Amino acid sequence: MAGWLRKQDVNLSPNRQSKYIFGNWKMSQSFEAMRSFFADSTRQNVDPGLEMAIFPSFTHLGEARKLVGPQKVYAIGAQDCSDEKNGAFTGEVSAQSLKELGVCLCLVGHSERRQRANETPQSLSKKLAVLQECGILPVFCIGESRAERESGRVDEILSSQLEVLKTYRGQLILAYEPVWAIGTGLTASASQIQETHAYILKQLGGPWPLLYGGSVKLENAQEILGIEGVHGLLIGGASLKVNVFEKICGFALESLNR
Secondary structure (H helix, E strand, C coil): CCCCHHCCCCCCCCCCCCEEEEEECCCCCCHHHHHHHHCCCCCCCCCCCCCEEEEEEEEEEEHHHHCCCCCCCCCEEEEECCCCCCCCCCCCCCCHHHHHCCCCCEEEHHHHHHHHHCCCCCHHHHHHHHHHHCEEEEEEEEEECCHHHCCHHHHHHHHHHHHHHCCCCCCCCECCCCCCCCCCCCCCCHHHHHHHHHHHHCCCCCCCEEEEEEECCCHHHHHHEEECCCCCHHHHHHHHHHHHHHHHHHHHHHHHHH
């Protein structure tokens, strides 16, 4: 069902028949650039089977919700949340606070958070739980380092990261982002993506969609979207310019109509 991410009804489930194009702005978009992005957007209607979302920084979430307008063509997500419900946790942002801003998605376990914040399986599990309780859909990120791939440990590493999901019973979107391809200009080959996605999907018990992320750009997005087992993209730098991002969304629509 198109547009379910923007509805209040969180019982609607993500599926592998739709395409998901998500833009993670990290700490790269200014307030004025964000305003220009939404002002220059040419997408005025919700397209069946296509879900588009932007993940701005915490300080921009409230304004982003206003800027998407009444049609709500874009869903708005957060890049992280606290693993605690509330309390004396200076500098953290609770899932409930995000819910009150109208956020309906939240990244969990992005490699940059795993590395910089030393996130553990226990903290990731707690984040999944608090997000589920607040009715926010987690986008759970996994991926291996270059050294882990070169040493032939990809399956081992991904299986270890997926352990967190064994006790999770909520809705979920999964994103595979090889760490060595994030922000490096390096992109996994089509055969690497297909092989790794096939392995991940085999490990999953639920019907959760699986996105690919890692130096996705205009030049390779169409090919990646055509790979079996890829249900969408989690895009970094290429999502900052609305004309580029929406052209990639167009590729996703084309792949749906094939």
